[in-house]
Amino acid sequence: MASSPDVPQSIVLRHVSRHYHRGADEVRALDDVSLSIPAGTFVSFMGPSGSGKSTLLNLICGIDRPTAGEVIVAGRRLDGMTEDQLARWRARHVGLIFQFFNLIPVLSARENVALPLLLCDLDRSERRRRAEIALRVVGLEGRADHTPAMLSGGEQQRVAIARAIVSDPDLLIADEPTGDLDARSAEQVLDLLRTLRIELGKTVVMVTHDPRALRFVDQAYHLDKGLLLEGVDAERARAALDLGLGREPRGGQALAPGGP
Numbered sequence: 001m002a003s004s005p006d007v008p009q010s011i012v013l014r015h016v017s018r019h020y021h022r023g024a025d026e027v028r029a030l031d032d033v034s035l036s037i038p039a040g041t042f043v044s045f046m047g048p049s050g051s052g053k054s055t056l057l058n059l060i061c062g063i064d065r066p067t068a069g070e071v072i073v074a075g076r077r078l079d080g081m082t083e084d085q086l087a088r089w090r091a092r093h094v095g096l097i098f099q100f101f102n103l104i105p106v107l108s109a110r111e112n113v114a115l116p117l118l119l120c121d122l123d124r125s126e127r128r129r130r131a132e133i134a135l136r137v138v139g140l141e142g143r144a145d146h147t148p149a150m151l152s153g154g155e156q157q158r159v160a161i162a163r164a165i166v167s168d169p170d171l172l173i174a175d176e177p178t179g180d181l182d183a184r185s186a187e188q189v190l191d192l193l194r195t196l197r198i199e200l201g202k203t204v205v206m207v208t209h210d211p212r213a214l215r216f217v218d219q220a221y222h223l224d225k226g227l228l229l230e231g232v233d234a235e236r237a238r239a240a241l242d243l244g245l246g247r248e249p250r251g252g253q254a255l256a257p258g259g260p
């Protein structure tokens, strides 16, 4: 997606690489990736295992640093920040959503959602009030007293999404959020993420293998061997996903493997 001077950019990567050394070999987990994601969009990163998706997410949320290049998120350059600065920045700007929900089993939905607020200077009743608002946003106000074991997988993921939004971050990072869900719950979660971007203006960045995601996102990026696919290579990756869904690829033309 082209960068526009008029639209605030939530995420800008400039020539970002992350290389690792494994013995004498150099592993190029990400190689010279540049992109720009406007604020308030829902994007997905797709690609085979080992293509660099987790590496990219870790760089965007400041868990890891690039070997080279610039990472600018919500107006801040992350690659020059200290660990302490990054931790504070993350608590304020990023909500994380994981494949296996990561809820605490002995806590109620309300208590799980309120957990990130322990880092803020709020009293107990205010934490409870905000947790209840977040549960309402995800449509689970009636389940506030349930523990995770009393909830379906889809409901647990929605509680985890409420926890991710409770401190009102600008950016939601979702790592395979539908990977452990049945088809119906997966669609509800994708729909909810889209709603959060439309109604609350969140920027949502998701890594997924789920081809259904293409119907919900504004932009799908494809990675392969640490490279961001562009042009015809990205089209081919998209066409392969469409075929996986049993749909005619967009434009009505299948791109033959290896062609054109």
Ligand code: ADP
Binding pocket: 020, 021, 022, 027, 028, 029, 047, 048, 049, 050, 051, 052, 053, 054, 055, 056
């Ligand atoms: P994906 O999330 O798409 O499966 P990753 O970002 O986890 O891919 O990994 C990309 C490549 O980088 C893989 O070849 C992986 O083995 C390598 N890699 C990731 N983390 C490390 C690490 N800490 N040390 C060495 N190699 C790593």
